[in-house]
Amino acid sequence: MFIHCELIILSLALxxxxxxxxxxxIGGHEAVPHSRPYMxxxxxxxxxxxxxxxxxxxxxxxxxxxxxxxxxxxxLGVHNIQKINDAQRVSVEQAFPHEGFNKSTYENDIMLLKVxxxxxxxxxxxxxxxxxxxxxxxxxxxxxxxxxxxLIFYCFLFFxxxxxxxxxxxxxxxxxxxxxxxxxxxxxxxxxxxxxxxWGRTSANDRYMxxxxxxxxxxxxxxxxxxxxxxxxxxxxxxTGQGDSGGPLVCEDGKAYGxxxxxxxxxxxxxxxxxxxxxxxxxxxxxxxKNA
Ligand SMILES: *[C@@H]1O[C@H](CO)[C@@H](O)[C@H](O)[C@H]1NC(C)=O
Ligand SMILES: *[C@@H]1O[C@H](CO)[C@@H](O)[C@H](O)[C@H]1NC(C)=O
Ligand SMILES: *[C@@H]1O[C@H](CO)[C@@H](O)[C@H](O)[C@H]1NC(C)=O
Numbered sequence: 001m002f003i004h005c006e007l008i009i010l011s012l013a014l015x016x017x018x019x020x021x022x023x024x025x026i027g028g029h030e031a032v033p034h035s036r037p038y039m040x041x042x043x044x045x046x047x048x049x050x051x052x053x054x055x056x057x058x059x060x061x062x063x064x065x066x067x068x069x070x071x072x073x074x075x076l077g078v079h080n081i082q083k084i085n086d087a088q089r090v091s092v093e094q095a096f097p098h099e100g101f102n103k104s105t106y107e108n109d110i111m112l113l114k115v116x117x118x119x120x121x122x123x124x125x126x127x128x129x130x131x132x133x134x135x136x137x138x139x140x141x142x143x144x145x146x147x148x149x150x151l152i153f154y155c156f157l158f159f160x161x162x163x164x165x166x167x168x169x170x171x172x173x174x175x176x177x178x179x180x181x182x183x184x185x186x187x188x189x190x191x192x193x194x195x196x197x198x199w200g201r202t203s204a205n206d207r208y209m210x211x212x213x214x215x216x217x218x219x220x221x222x223x224x225x226x227x228x229x230x231x232x233x234x235x236x237x238x239x240t241g242q243g244d245s246g247g248p249l250v251c252e253d254g255k256a257y258g259x260x261x262x263x264x265x266x267x268x269x270x271x272x273x274x275x276x277x278x279x280x281x282x283x284x285x286x287x288x289x290k291n292a
Pocket of ligand 2: 102103104105
């Protein structure tokens with residue numbers, strides 16, 4: 001279980017000021033297949049596996065802002081990444097990284113992905129309309145006009161599969177694909193019995209991510225820096241690794257409290273795993289979904 005692969009580079013660059021992105025995995029075990037039906041794999045441009053994420057509703061997936069890429073594809077209902085035939089594959093219409101995300105401090109490391117409803121339906125309908133309009137109004141007079149649009153239409157249909165474009169749609173809820181609720185703000189108490197899940201690396205020497213979804217329980221700690229940066233933090237010998245970024249921190253009532261963000265090494269060498277605090281971002285999340 002590990003954070004975003006590209007962060008290895010960042011860890012070297014950023015190690016000097018004390019902020020590192022750990023490359024050790026830490027405890028954890030394989031999750032019961034499909035017991036975390038909200039889990040998503042967020043792939044960047046080119047299908048390279050990228051980050052974790054979680055499903056909020058039929059149209060939105062939440063992940064970390066540092067998982068930003070030029071385009072995305074999301075897989076739902078996956079347990080083993082070698083066996084994704086039954087997975088739901090959705091493409092992303094628009095990404096909403098938090099406007100306050102700071103690449104050097106990782107503040108506001110939260111992003112919403114809006115699922116593309118029907119990628120090419122609009123264009124298909126438009127061409128259909130023009131095609132039939134061409135036929136009915138011009139009938140014989142503009143026979144060439146009609147043939148022209150027929151040709152365009154059939155070329156279009158022919159090239160959809162060749163171009164790799166797929167008509168994708170919003171997520172369907174099934175036994176293996178379900179949304180997770182977000183936690184509300186609740187006093188100063190830290191949530192208890194929290195769990196993180198992901199396909200991230202399980203050791204520093206691993207070149208690849210874990211094939212199967214893994215999970216580990218973590219205990220949140222009180223820490224001034226974490227509190228001031230709207231983070232939940234955990235420490236100890238269990239935590240997230242490269243590839244786990246963007247996954248959820250799920251606590252006591254089964255709701256999502258945080259987004260796996262980064263690890264941080266204090267001056268005394270203690271390693272902190274940090275999670276963007278969802279209750280602190282509730283109004284941003286609500287407004288972004290409402291205005292999307
Ligand atoms: C959801 O179900 C519809 C109808 O069966 C299907 O066309 C669509 O592709 C499904 N969506 C995904 C993401 O698999
Ligand atoms: C990010 O945070 C650093 C340190 O607080 C600050 O100097 C910098 O201006 C911030 N960058 C942005 C884009 O806000
Ligand atoms: C781990 O966390 C999950 C989610 O909150 C909880 O249901 C489970 O009881 C925890 N397990 C342990 C051993 O604490």
